[in-house]
Amino acid sequence: MAASHPWRALWKEHCARSMPVYRVLVPDSVPHSVRAAWSARGYSTGASRQTGPMRLLRNPGETRNLIxxxxxxxxxxxxxxxxxxxxxxxxxxxxxxxxxxxxxxxxxxxxxxxxxxxxxxxxxxxxxxDPKRLSKKDRQKAQEARWITPATLGYVPGGRSAQDTDEQRLFHLAVTLAARIAATRSWTHPVLSDHVARVDLDSIIGTLGVRLAELCEVRIQLEEMRDSAEAGRVAAYLRRLAGAFASVADRVVSMHEYLEHLRSLDAQLIALDHSERTREMGERVLDVVARTAGDDVVGTHFRDLNLEAESHAESIQQLLGELDETADEFDDLDSRIAQAAKGLPER
CATH class of the missing domain: 1.10.287 (Helix Hairpins)
Known part of the structure; x- marks a missing residue:
């Protein structure tokens, strides 16, 4: 396990300051019906759904049926x-x-x-x-579920007595990368829906966990045999295991490269969303401008109506003036009739 391998730098960057708290289900250890029920209950069984220490440390009660x-x-x-x-x-x-x-x-x-x-x-x-229901057979199968935890990979918490292994650190890095991949914008974007459907991230991480658990178990047993008479053969076996470990580490490094590609794609998708929003805003602006032009037509129509109203007002004012003159003439006619009536001889 060469010290210069790039996975170590990645682990220091992403995981060195956090406790290894994960609980990843090996998918093939339980049937699909059990996994579907646990998913309906919201259990974080896969690497891509490892959300937080408090969620992971509590007992999820996978076999319960009191729903x-x-x-x-x-x-x-x-x-x-x-x-x-x-x-x-x-x-x-x-x-x-x-x-x-x-x-x-x-x-x-x-x-x-x-x-x-x-x-x-x-x-x-x-x-x-009920999608959350576990039948009696499923409850029995649930008890046979296999989980990859830090303890599975040789991690022992504590102060001076704490122990850690390269297998645990590598898997911790893999789980962290898987969770970040699933959290990218690209992973949930409709553009990549067909691509994501072909990548079973939880199954990939579960398989890596199984391989690392096997490597850790065999390596610990071989290191206990270093001082035996078969020390040369043990050293050869350890070199073969180191090669297998490096192969797994290369896959995890490839996951990191995949994450970086997705992040680059995230930036492009954000730019695409912005351009789509800009286009939508342009369409809205054109719509508003078009309706405003319609408002100008209405304004012109109102101006024409105002001119007509002014014309009618002038006609009405002229008519009122003529009526006033006629009324004055009628008033003079009444006074003249009254004077003429006074000059007539009485009968």
């Missing part, structure tokens, strides 16, 4: 069965006491039984189709 639909199904069905049993026992007691069949009690018991059956059918169907 809402289960409680509703068992609670309502149990209550209905209890009600049916109480009604049936009451009916039986009344029938024995009266030495006759209690028809009303039988009807009540039948109604309770029908309601219980309908309720059990509806809630039971919901329970069986």
């Amino acid at each position: 809402r639909s289960n409680l509703v199904f068992k609670g309502l069905t149990g209550a209905g069965a209890a009600g049916t049993g109480i009604a049936g026992l009451s009916t039986l007691g009344v029938s024995l006491a009266a030495d006759a069949v209690a028809t009303g009690g039988l009807v009540t018991t039948g109604v309770f039984a029908v309601l219980t059956g309908v309720t059990g059918g509806v809630t039971g169907t919901t329970y069986l189709r």
Whole structure:
């Protein structure tokens, strides 16, 4: 494990100042139905969904089945069965006491039984189709799940007694890179949807974890045999393991290069989004300008109406003046008629 390998510089840059806290599921260790149920519950089982220490350290309860639909199904069905049993026992007691069949009690018991059956059918169907549900078989399979943790790769926390391994550091780097790849804009952009569908990031990291766990286990066993009579052969085996480790490290370095490519693509996608927004804003500006031009036409129309209104106002003012003159003439006519009437001889 050469000290000059680029993965060490990457680990110092991205992981040296953080505690190795991860819990990555080996995908092939449980069936798809179990993984789907855990995904529906929001468990961080894959490398790309390692979100934080508090989320990872708590016990996720992968085998639990006490979910809402289960409680509703068992609670309502149990209550209905209890009600049916109480009604049936009451009916039986009344029938024995009266030495006759209690028809009303039988009807009540039948109604309770029908309601219980309908309720059990509806809630039971919901329970069986619940995406978070684990069947009995799935719960057994869930207990066989294999996880890659720092302890799996030889990490021992603590002060002076703390221990770490290159395998753990390399996998810590891989998990960190996977989470950052999944967080890039490109990884969730529709442009790369077909590409992302072909890259099973969690499966890749899970396989790397399995290989590193095997390398760590064998390397520790070989180092315990260094002082044996087969020291030469042990050294040769360790060199072969170092070559295999370097191969895995090259894959992790390739992941970092892939992350850098995605970040470059992020910048291009941001520029593309900005250009699309600029184009959309240009279309909106053209729309507003076009509507403003329409407003100018309306303004011209109003100006024409104003000229017409002014013309009508002048005509009306002239007409009012003529009416005033006519009224004055009528007033003079009345006074002249009155004077003429005074000059007439009385009869």
